[in-house]
């Protein structure tokens with residue numbers, strides 16, 4: 642995308658009052674999303690309606706490295722959201738071509754747009770703010786029936802050139818008996834630590850579901866409950882197939898990566914964080930195709946804020 646194509650929209654978004662991550666009114670306003678460049682809108686429409694492509698990157702969103710200021714070191718900095726709100730709003734505008742960006746009440750203070758940057762205390766944990774530790778591959782929010790249909794990552798800076806990794810379910814070549822087991826609801830998926838949920842009783846789920854020829858995937862192996870030996874062998878076969886088909890993408894400032902969270906898994910390579918205000922920094926959005934499915938989890942009637950502990954669903958469960 643030619644940066645000129647979004648410059649006027651970005652300029653307009655810069656003049657918005659500070660909303661502190663509460664974008665409900667903005668999201669309700671149809672005029673905000675009609676303005677995104679046509680080629681990008683067509684790509685997103687194709688992801689939504691044809692489920693193809695499964696992963697896409699839109700390049701050329703202008704990032705003013707000086708104006709966005711320092712990469713935060715933790716959550717105490719009161720200014721970083723103001724400095725980057727126009728980029729958050731732009732990302733929300735793109736998301737609206739796919740569906741609805743939404744927030745989890747217990748993740749990043751219920752904000753619709755998440756910040757992904759390294760935090761010293763998390764360096765070796767399985768969380769987005771890790772660095773020296775690889776983020777093992779996963780479906781985003783795999784434990785939850787109302788997990789996002791799409792994940793969007795907008796890169797503000799990435800001097801370490803840490804790669805985002807992903808693998809597409811359509812690329813996996815698995816023996817029938819392995820597919821059978823993965824299609825059987827017999828795996829317990831626990832929430833990852835970014836959701837601050839202690840224990841959650843989860844129903845056994847399948848890791849693959851839908852059309853056997855083009856399966857949907859739902860799993861975060863690091864946070865799966867232990868299984869017996871026979872199933873462990875099955876899982877290991879799946880894991881090596883995912884590893885074999887894993888791709889790397891180094892996001893550069895202004896790159897917006899969109900992943901279909903039903904048809905791809907993703908993770909991130911380790912990197913060395915410096916905590917000098919120049920570290921890698923992304924904005925992340927969870928996007929749903931249909932917020933009606935999650936009505937039972939809406940927090941106080943807010944359809945874009947989901948209670949992550951509300952796991953029961955009468956509508957859609959992937960089992």
Ligand SMILES: NC(=[NH2+])NCCC[C@H](N)C(=O)O
Nearest residue numbers: 767768769777779833835863
């Ligand atoms: N295998 C994993 N590391 N899973 C957790 C992924 C990252 C998590 N969604 C977060 O926001 O921090």
Ligand SMILES: O=C(O)CCC(=O)C(=O)O
Nearest residue numbers: 757769776805908909925
């Ligand atoms: O940092 C990245 O490139 C992706 C990290 C990730 O998996 C996430 O934030 O959900």
Ligand SMILES: [Fe+2]
Nearest residue numbers: 779781907908
């Ligand atoms: Fe992720």
